[in-house]
Every structure is written in C-alpha cells, then in structure tokens.
Amino acid sequence: MTVSFFILAALTIAGTVAAMSLRNLVHCVLALTLGFAGLAALYLQLGAQFVGFTQILVYVGAVAILAMFAIMMTQRAGAVAQPVFTPSRMPGWIAGGMIASAVFAVLAWAIHSSAALPKTLPPQALPSQADAGVRAIGNALMHRFVLPLEIMGLLLTAALIGAVLVAMQEQQEMP
Amino acid sequence: MPATVDQIFVICKHWLLGFAPAGVQPIFSALLSVVPILVVFPLLFAITTVLERKGLGRIQNRYGPNRVGPCGFFQPIADGIKSLTKEDVVPATADRVAHFLAPLLLVAAAFLAYAVLPIGRNMVVANLNAGVLFFFAVGSMVELAVFMAGWASRSKYSLLGAMRAIAQMISYEVPLVLASVVVIMAAGSLSTVAIVNAQVGYTGIWPHWFVFTPWGFAGFVLFMIAATAESNRSPFDLPEGESEIIAGYYIEYSGFKFALFFLGEYLGMFATSGMAITLFLGGWAAPFSFLTWIPSYVWFFAKLLTLIAGFIWIRGTLPRLRMDQLMSFAWKFMLPMTLLNIFAAGVWHFMPAGYARWLACIALVVAPFLLLGRGLQQEKKSGIRSYRFAE
Amino acid sequence: MSSLTDYLLVSALLFSIGLAGALTRRNAILVLIGIELMLNAANLNFLAFWRYGPNPAALTGVLFAIFSISIAAAEAAVGLGIILAAHRHFKTTDVNQMNALKG
The missing domain is CATH 1.10.287 (Helix Hairpins)
Structure with missing residues (x-):
C-alpha cells in the first residue's frame, strides 16, 4: 500500500463519512465534494485520466451544485439544523449501521477469500502511446x-x- | 540564434535542474515550471487592473488613477498595501471554515487551469492527453468556491449573488464547451500541445489558425462571449451587479480575502483567454510566416493582452443584461448556434477543399445566426409578469 | 503501487457508507447522495478491475465507468426534480413524513 494511495483513500472515506453524518446539509455536500475529488484522484492513480477528469466535471461541477440548489430551495430560511444523533432515532441508526457493516463484512470476506483475485500481481502495463x-x-x-x-x-x-x-x-x- | 532566444526559459530550466540531486529532480522540475506561472500571472493581474481603470476612465471621459508613480502605474502596489493592512472582518453569523476556504479554493482552481496552457514552444507545465477536459473540470470547481463564499457569509445579498453566479456559470459552461468541440474535432486531440501544433504552419505568409475558417471564427466569437459570462464580466456581471446587490457573493469579504477574490476572478479571465488563444488563435504561433523570429512566448502574451484589451473595451461599452435576457441568450441563441457550428465543422471536414466548402460553411453559420437573432427580437411582446420562485 | 485488494476494500467501504447513509438519514437529498456514493463505489470497482485485469487494452472497464457516470448524472437530475416536486406537495424533505399516497 503506497503512501499516496493511503492518503487519497483516507481523504475519500473521511469526506464521504462526513457527508453522511454531518448535521448541516450544506456541510454535507461540501464534504461530499471532497470525497468525490479524492475518488477522482484515485481514478487518476489507476491511470484512468479521462474518467478522473469526467468525475470532477460531472460530480463536483454538476451533481454537487445541483444538490446545493435543491437544498437551497427546500430549506426554510433561518431553519436550525436538527441534530442527527438523537436518542429517539438511535434504533434506526443501530439498524442501518448494522446492515451496512454486515454488507461490508460480507464484501471484505469475499475479497479476501476469493481465489480468482490476483492479490499480489502488479497491474498490467498500459498501452503507452502519447x-x-x-x-x-x-x-x-x-x-x-x-x-x-x-x-x-x-x-x-x-x-x-x-x-x-x-x-x-x-x-x-x-x- | 532566434531558436536560442525562443527556448531560453527551457534551457535555463534544464541548466538549473542540473544542480539538483537525482532524487528530488521530479519535484524540482515541477517547482521550476510552476513558480514562474505563480509569479508572472499575478504580475499581469497587477498591470491589468491599472490598465483597465485607465482604459475605462478614457472611455468614460475622465482620468483614471494618475497619482501614484509615473502616470499612476504604481497604483497596484498601493492597492496591495491597502488590502494587506485592512482589517479582516468576518460576519458574526458566518460559517467560519467555509468563509475562510472559499477564496483559497477559488484562487487554487484558477491557478490549476494554467497547468495545461502552452505559453510558448515546449513551455507547458503538464502535457496531458485530456488537457482540454482538465481545463473545463478545473473551471467547474470555481462554481463551488463561489457557492461557498455566498452561502458562508450568511447574507442575503451574497446568497443572491452566488445563486445568480452559479446559474449563469452553469448555463454558459455548456456553450463554452460546445464551442471548443469544433477545434477538438479538427485537431483530433484533447491535448493542448497537439492543438497548437495543428495550427503551426503557413500557406504563403498566412497562418493555419482555426479562427480563419467559418466554423472557427463563429466558434471563437461564441467562445469569447461564453468566456465573458464565465468570468462574470460586464455585460454579464449580474452576480456582482453593484447597483442591485452591491457586490454579490463577496460582499462580506474584506482585506486580503477580497483581494484574493479579485485575483481569482482576473486569473480565471486570463485562463479562459489563454484557452481561446490556444484553441483558435494558434497559441504561441506567429501571425505571419516572416515574423517567426520573434520568440513564441512574446506572441502568446501579445495575444493575451489584445484579448484583455477587448474585454476592457466591452466592459466600458455595453450595459448590463437582465436575468431573463441572460438566460434566454444562453439557451435560445448560444446553445443552438454552437450545435449548428459543430455541424458546420463536420461539413467542412467531409467536403473537398475549394470555394464550395467555404460557401456551404458560411451559409451554415450565417443563416442560423440571422434566424435566431430575428427570433429573439420578435419575442419582445411581454404580457403580464409572472414570478416563479421556490417557497 | 498498491494491489487490487486495497482498491476493492476502499470501494466496499464506500458502498457501505453510502448504504448506511441511505438507510439512516431522513432527508431525501441525503438519501439520494447515499445512492450516488454506492454508484461511485461501483465505478471504482470497474476501474480497478480494468487496470488489474488481464486485458486493459480493451477499455471495457473505462467505458463502463463513463456510462455509469452519465447514468448517475441523469439519476441525480431526475431525483432532485422529484424531491423538489415532493417538497412542493408535502412541504418537507423528510422521507418519514412523506407517508401519504393522497395529498
């Protein structure tokens, strides 16, 4: 695991976690753009230049702005952001978190135990014309x-x- | 000898690179490419502010700044000292983190765009395969910075300004990209270096720039209109509209952050002008074959200053548009024109060279221009006004 | 260079975060964003398999990712349009309160 990959992955995960857990909706979308940008950088690291730039153009430039517009049009002016983690909503959080962790556990187990994955192989050489x-x-x-x-x-x-x-x-x- | 003068910066870079140890050479090389851009374009910004104020002054029949230094040319220094020493006021209700990050993001995005601009022969920071796409992707990050500034200030004026700015920038990004598609089709590449190389060459003394074709000329004009709107300059300066919403999204900024917004805006304008030069005006290529002895970067900056002068002239001449005029102009005129222009470029590509090709393409560009212009003129009959707004 | 497993793990994590957000958040816009995150995780998988797969010259993964991005953009536009329409009707974006079929 190289350092740059680790930094980018951490940035992406942190951005998306913040996007899903912050109280203020606009902060959520701002954090989401961070996650999208980190993901675009991961694409660049995979050698997919075109997809990486498309990701920034479409997600940061369009989807995030669209979500901002939707938030601006649906939020009442001066509305106080409701707290996200309240005791009355705890069962929902626990259930959702458990389902998500179960999904992640299954996926991680599948990734680790799969025999078909070339775990230590280096990536294939890309066709490298200009x-x-x-x-x-x-x-x-x-x-x-x-x-x-x-x-x-x-x-x-x-x-x-x-x-x-x-x-x-x-x-x-x-x- | 001209070749040496032309490549002097490249030679200097390689000479300096020789002093660095092998381990840090990639970083040192990147640094040597980036630092000149970080120095030159802010300097150009300083010169442009004073030129713009003096030019606008002349247009409006008054003197521009003429007190500081010879003919007022040290005015940017005085402005810089003023903005550095002013108090940095942050509104009490503002969202402090977003308020702080917005100008930084704007300037960073504006600087990133220069990475793919070839400012001379062999003088480009990064020759990316998808250079044009990178340019537009970075340009779309500016919208985010504008939104952050407008929203984080918690002021109605700044939010209104930000909403106007984003609506305008999204609307005009479509014709901006579509206008540059014709060049990508003709050059067969998304790399800015390859696009400039496709325009280097002369028939007799005349250059092979894309602007000297019917579709290229139309594309250039459409691109420049969209670029004016993208950089929020008059006549598309509704987001700032001093007489309506005071200064738009950066009304709550003061001191150095305000200066950063100004810098970012001008850097964006230079970057889109540079892109127009790269796409349509032959990049660093000389306009006549007998002038090729003048170094390439001189030509780039001469073209850039010409386009800036055009921007200043337009700003001093045209009044501001209304919001509905702005939107209908983007969607009812610019968008169909750019799409038909792409069609004209395709016709140009597949017809044999000759007069028939010129006539067909000119007809394909001029006829819709006349029809669409008439169409926009005729819908002036406005009925009872109805307002649409979100609750 | 990191290995394929690392990318797949990041993608799985991203998918789970999106799923958790879509299941637990009550604002319709955030639910939509969670779905977008899941789509993005799939894109990362496509690209990772393209890069480490046996035949990167075929570009299938890249093209799948491009198509998936365009579908996600269309989905976001229509989804946010529906949220705006629902907000006009119910005066809220809370999915828990959008529980009446008749207005």
Whole structure:
C-alpha cells in the first residue's frame, strides 16, 4: 500500500463519512465534494485520466451544485439544523449501521477469500502511446460501444426533459 | 540564434535542474515550471487592473488613477498595501471554515487551469492527453468556491449573488464547451500541445489558425462571449451587479480575502483567454510566416493582452443584461448556434477543399445566426409578469 | 503501487457508507447522495478491475465507468426534480413524513 494511495483513500472515506453524518446539509455536500475529488484522484492513480477528469466535471461541477440548489430551495430560511444523533432515532441508526457493516463484512470476506483475485500481481502495463487513452476511448465509443452511446444520449435527453417537467410548477398554482 | 532566444526559459530550466540531486529532480522540475506561472500571472493581474481603470476612465471621459508613480502605474502596489493592512472582518453569523476556504479554493482552481496552457514552444507545465477536459473540470470547481463564499457569509445579498453566479456559470459552461468541440474535432486531440501544433504552419505568409475558417471564427466569437459570462464580466456581471446587490457573493469579504477574490476572478479571465488563444488563435504561433523570429512566448502574451484589451473595451461599452435576457441568450441563441457550428465543422471536414466548402460553411453559420437573432427580437411582446420562485 | 485488494476494500467501504447513509438519514437529498456514493463505489470497482485485469487494452472497464457516470448524472437530475416536486406537495424533505399516497 503506497503512501499516496493511503492518503487519497483516507481523504475519500473521511469526506464521504462526513457527508453522511454531518448535521448541516450544506456541510454535507461540501464534504461530499471532497470525497468525490479524492475518488477522482484515485481514478487518476489507476491511470484512468479521462474518467478522473469526467468525475470532477460531472460530480463536483454538476451533481454537487445541483444538490446545493435543491437544498437551497427546500430549506426554510433561518431553519436550525436538527441534530442527527438523537436518542429517539438511535434504533434506526443501530439498524442501518448494522446492515451496512454486515454488507461490508460480507464484501471484505469475499475479497479476501476469493481465489480468482490476483492479490499480489502488479497491474498490467498500459498501452503507452502519447495519445492512447483518449483516442482509444473515442474509437471504442464510435465502434464497439456505439449502441450504448446512442442509448445514453437518448437517456440523457429523456432525463433532461423529465427533470424539467417534474420540477416545473403547475400553472394553476401560480399566485 | 532566434531558436536560442525562443527556448531560453527551457534551457535555463534544464541548466538549473542540473544542480539538483537525482532524487528530488521530479519535484524540482515541477517547482521550476510552476513558480514562474505563480509569479508572472499575478504580475499581469497587477498591470491589468491599472490598465483597465485607465482604459475605462478614457472611455468614460475622465482620468483614471494618475497619482501614484509615473502616470499612476504604481497604483497596484498601493492597492496591495491597502488590502494587506485592512482589517479582516468576518460576519458574526458566518460559517467560519467555509468563509475562510472559499477564496483559497477559488484562487487554487484558477491557478490549476494554467497547468495545461502552452505559453510558448515546449513551455507547458503538464502535457496531458485530456488537457482540454482538465481545463473545463478545473473551471467547474470555481462554481463551488463561489457557492461557498455566498452561502458562508450568511447574507442575503451574497446568497443572491452566488445563486445568480452559479446559474449563469452553469448555463454558459455548456456553450463554452460546445464551442471548443469544433477545434477538438479538427485537431483530433484533447491535448493542448497537439492543438497548437495543428495550427503551426503557413500557406504563403498566412497562418493555419482555426479562427480563419467559418466554423472557427463563429466558434471563437461564441467562445469569447461564453468566456465573458464565465468570468462574470460586464455585460454579464449580474452576480456582482453593484447597483442591485452591491457586490454579490463577496460582499462580506474584506482585506486580503477580497483581494484574493479579485485575483481569482482576473486569473480565471486570463485562463479562459489563454484557452481561446490556444484553441483558435494558434497559441504561441506567429501571425505571419516572416515574423517567426520573434520568440513564441512574446506572441502568446501579445495575444493575451489584445484579448484583455477587448474585454476592457466591452466592459466600458455595453450595459448590463437582465436575468431573463441572460438566460434566454444562453439557451435560445448560444446553445443552438454552437450545435449548428459543430455541424458546420463536420461539413467542412467531409467536403473537398475549394470555394464550395467555404460557401456551404458560411451559409451554415450565417443563416442560423440571422434566424435566431430575428427570433429573439420578435419575442419582445411581454404580457403580464409572472414570478416563479421556490417557497 | 498498491494491489487490487486495497482498491476493492476502499470501494466496499464506500458502498457501505453510502448504504448506511441511505438507510439512516431522513432527508431525501441525503438519501439520494447515499445512492450516488454506492454508484461511485461501483465505478471504482470497474476501474480497478480494468487496470488489474488481464486485458486493459480493451477499455471495457473505462467505458463502463463513463456510462455509469452519465447514468448517475441523469439519476441525480431526475431525483432532485422529484424531491423538489415532493417538497412542493408535502412541504418537507423528510422521507418519514412523506407517508401519504393522497395529498
């Protein structure tokens, strides 16, 4: 485990834990962006430059901002943030935490006991031409994965129109 | 000899690198690339502030700053001393951590964008395969900093300013990216170095810049409009709108943090201008083949200063837009224009070279421009105003 | 260079954090964010298997991650739109109080 990997993993985990446990919603989203940025750095470390930058562009630049807008529109001005850990909600926290830890335990056990995983093998050498990454991705998108790409375009268009329609106020409700 | 002058900074870097022990050489090399950028562009910011104030003064028929130093050119130093010695006021209800981090994040994001700008032959900090994508990814981090500043101040004016700024930046990021897609198509690469290299070359004395094609010219104009909006400059300066919301998202900042916001904003403007130069104006390439003896970095900065002068001129000339005009301009004019421009670039690519190609592409760019402009003109008939807001 | 197991463990941890958040938080926006975190954990898995797998030149993992990111973006947009609509109806974003089918 190299030092940079450890730092990035710790940053990601800390950001996401804070995002899921802080009291103030805006703080949650700010911590979440930290987690997303750490994750993007992990992608970069895996050699996936394109996906890493896309992650920052989409998650930090769009999803986090969208969540901020949603928070701003749904929170009442001057509302005091409710405490997250209260005695009355303890059963929920314990149950949720137990389910999540059980899932994590199963996953970790599966990872550790799997015979198919090459545990100590070094990563495969990447094809290292100057422009390999982006050009190869483009070629794959235009040849082998052209149908998924088209479906994705359709899906994004549908989501764009759908989100506007769902969030739009009905005309008769106007003051 | 011109080659030596052209490469003098690269040679200097290699000479200095020779003194470092082998272990720290990668770090030392990165440091040698980054430090000049950290020095040069803030200096350019200082010069630009005084040039802008003097230029605006001339446009508005008054003198600009003319007291400090010769012709007022030491004004930035006085401003710097003032902002360093001013009291740093933080509102009592402010969210202190976010309030403190916002200007730092803004400046850091603005500086990161320079990593992929080739400011001269062989002079780029990081030649990434996905350089253009990196640039836009870093640019989207600015929105987060703006939101943090606006929200953490706990002031209605700053929150309004931040919301306006984010809505505007998200809306204009779409045409900004789509306008640069034509260049990526033509150059066949996302690497900024490869894009500049695709434009180095001359037919007779004329250069092969992308701006000298119909789609390239349209793309350049659209890119510059979107860049003006991205950097929150007049006529798109609603987020700051001094007459409406005083100073927008950084109203609650004072002293050095305010100066950092200013710095970040100007650095963002320089970075997007530099990107426009890289994408459309041939980067560091000379405009005529007989001028190639002038070093490459001189050309880059000459182009940058020209674009900055254009920004100042626009700021002194045009009035501020209204919010609905801003949004309808982005979504009803800029977005269709950029999409059609991509189509025009595709037509250009697949038609044989000749006059027919020029005519077809010019028609593909000019006709929608006229139609969309007319369309926007005709919807001036406004009925009863209806307000939409979140409860 | 760290090994594949480390990446998989981080991804599993990320998934569990997202799951815990989605199960326990009561604000609908945070539930959505938890789901986004789970999707991100899957992306990390795709990329790790692509990098350490037998054939990285095929780029299948990278393309899967790209498609997954676009789906997540679409999901976030529609999800937040639904949350806004629900907030307009119920005047709250607390999922525990959105318990009536009829308004």
